[in-house]
Amino acid sequence: GAGVSQTPSNKVTEKGKYVELRCDPISGHTALYWYRQSLGQGPEFLIYFQGTGAADDSGLPNDRFFAVRPEGSVSTLKIQRTERGDSAVYLCASSPTGSTGELFFGEGSRLTVL
Amino acid sequence: AQSVAQPEDQVNVAEGNPLTVKCTYSVSGNPYLFWYVQYPNRGLQFLLKYITGDNLVKGSYGFEAEFNKSQTSFHLKKPSALVSDSALYFCAVRDGSNDYKLSFGAGTTVTVRA
Numbered sequence: 001g002a003g004v005s006q007t008p009s010n011k012v013t014e015k016g017k018y019v020e021l022r023c024d025p026i027s028g029h030t031a032l033y034w035y036r037q038s039l040g041q042g043p044e045f046l047i048y049f050q051g052t053g054a055a056d057d058s059g060l061p062n063d064r065f066f067a068v069r070p071e072g073s074v075s076t077l078k079i080q081r082t083e084r085g086d087s088a089v090y091l092c093a094s095s096p097t098g099s100t101g102e103l104f105f106g107e108g109s110r111l112t113v114l
Numbered sequence: 115a116q117s118v119a120q121p122e123d124q125v126n127v128a129e130g131n132p133l134t135v136k137c138t139y140s141v142s143g144n145p146y147l148f149w150y151v152q153y154p155n156r157g158l159q160f161l162l163k164y165i166t167g168d169n170l171v172k173g174s175y176g177f178e179a180e181f182n183k184s185q186t187s188f189h190l191k192k193p194s195a196l197v198s199d200s201a202l203y204f205c206a207v208r209d210g211s212n213d214y215k216l217s218f219g220a221g222t223t224v225t226v227r228a
Contacts, residue, residue, distance in 0.1 A: 004157075031214060033214070033216075035218075040220070040221075041220055041221070042118075042204050042206075042218035042219050042220045042221050043158070043204070043218045044218075045215060045216070045217065048214050048215065050214070055214065056214065056215065091157070091158070093158075102148055102150075102160040102163055103158075103160075103216055104160070105150075105157040105159075106157055107156060107157040108157060
């Protein structure tokens, strides 16, 4: 597709369950980012991939959160033992390598933990 | 460390009047500055950026922003606001010494009344 695609758009789960959120970046973009946006706040950095490797995962809140990008394209954000505080919109973005330019964002995956 | 402050949670203007959304930033290196807009149930959309050069940058939908190094500000402006400009606006900054991490402000909700 032309833009960044995220699935599912909405996910409702119960506390303690496991969740996977998928991101399909713009074709040819080697840089991929995950952000989290809570209600009334700006996007908060979680993790950055350059190719297949996580170049910076300093924003992941704890070890329940993990992300992969095994072939350097699609990425999956994985959340174990979900908690109500994990409820937020999870945003994925991509950009060409080495650009000084902007990030291209998907529409996000809204996660609700009951 | 890098950060952005958007001092106003909300800005209300009448259609046809000038619109200003304020942003100040803090970075240790050269600032790369961005403005994004978010419409309801949509992803973040890029408006404009400052990397280097002319302090006044022009972007999409008639928006412009002025970089002021001494005041560490990057205010977003539009000479004549439209009802359709009503949205959530985010300022973001990246330290030019790294090539990836974009930090966002908390956002400003703009309401343009007819």
